[in-house]
Amino acid sequence: MNKGFQKKYLLYLLVFLGFIGSMLFVYHNHDFYERTILKVTETIETDRIEITDNYENKDYLVTQKITAVIQNGEDKGKTIELENQYSGSQATHFQLKEGTEFFLAKDGSSVGDIKRDKYLVLVAWLFIIILLLVGKKQGALSVVSLAVNAVILSVALDIYIRNSDNSLLIICGISIILFTVLSLIMASGLNEKTYTAIIATLLSTFASLLIAYVALLVTKEQGIRYEEMAFLTRNPQIIFMGGLLIGSLGAVMDVAITMSSSIFELFEKNNEIKLSILKKSGLEIGKDIMGTMTNILFFAYVSGTIPALLLYFKNASPLGFTLSMNLSVELARALAGGIGIVLTIPITLYISIFFIKRKQAKL
């Protein structure tokens, strides 16, 4: 058995043990929580009424009597009864089933959060396992890069919280440099095509931010409804700009590295290749990826608004109002990201050609 083989099996074993260990932990971690956790042992439907709201939406309202056992704290093992009410759509309250674990709400008698940690850990492991199986080394790198980037972002935001509102853009700017350098070096190593992609990514990201900023300034932000941005504790404009900067970064990196690798490969295959030919092939590659990349961003942003759109429509809100309330921020993000993606194509092309020109001069 050679060393590589042993190493591989060691890794599989580690992943397997990590999986089993953490799953056991999340199924038995009740004592680590301060909030009371309950497990449903019996549910009885006590009432079910048909309801029609002011907008002619038909739904039904169900009342359940829940018997549940306390899983942690001083009263562990005690059984309590409580009432749970949900509607058929389950838009705000959930139907509880036998076996569901939940946290007791602060009032001590109603259902709070569901205990979701076990599902989160399960999905996280599935993600790791599938990426390792399909991607091998590259899959492992994507998992690591997700984790590293998430940590950088979290630390960066911690620093932001302790500083003034305006510091977010500077902090995001520094994080972006870190994200780009780390992710691209991890993805394609230390070489000229990586350097090209790094420079191109940074230039394009800041250029697209500038364009978005000027556009917002010129139009006096007309058409953007910040008030519907969910979860705001701070100045929405700044959070929006920060999100813009980070949101398109992945797509811009993708375009930059795809273009620079193909252009450098063409050069390596034929050292005397004419710059005009390189330019033409580079542009062709760019044209091919521009459409799908802008689509990726578009769907990642816009899909999240579907539940809110439905709620607005069902409450008889007019189409235009509904769309502008819910989609303006997401659409602005997708459009600004798209601008970044398209800008990356010529920027990467010219930086690659600049490096190749210097190399050809040395030959």
Added chain:
Amino acid sequence: MNVLILLATILFILMAVVGGKKGIKSFIALLLNFAVVIATVLMMNDPNANPILLTLVACGIISAISLFYINEINSKTKMAFLATIITSLLLLTFIFFITEKSMIYGFSEEESDSLTIFSSRIGIDFVKVATSVIIMSTIGAIVDTAISITSPMREIHEQNPDITRKDLFMSGIRIGRDILGTSSNTLFFAFFGGYMGLIIWFKDLSYSMGEIVNSKVFSEEMITILTAGIGVALVIPIAAAITAYHLVSFKHSKE
């Protein structure tokens, strides 16, 4: 002037200048996809419609726009289309299961505060809606990965017509591995950018680790990111297998 119109105009000009005819097509595809999303949501309004079925149809149309309209109808786009549909189906089953189990559907406590003026008893099954949202956020990336695999695989097959099915499959997998990192990164950062407000919210209101992990919003966002990653990885073997099967068997039947 409206900022969205200004940004859209800038994007259109850039796409037309850089991409020429194909750039204009890509911009039109973006508009068409937007129309598909809105039409799907409008159809979901019907309480008798099944949101998951609607989403599957929408995914089919969206992939057809990205593959057949921007590119053209040929064997590589057809195989990418098939791979996208199969992956979406597999992923849908998994997402539906996990959404129902982890109860990440509906509006969270934090969100419902600002939605109190609305009636939330609207007779639409939010378990299915949540499933649709997750699959829709990933569909763009799945289509992109699928075409990035089938297209070079056909080139390889054309250059080595005697390649065995297994070798062709393996080269497809290798191409997939090279793009896995960047495709998943694209999605991760898109979500990070969108969730920044949320993370700041958690930090500002000093939620404890336990509260964050079990809250509906955080679980929902994390599960979306992770399933998106799973989707991008899953489409690789599926697209490689379909292409290898189709190209090699086609050749043999001709002989």
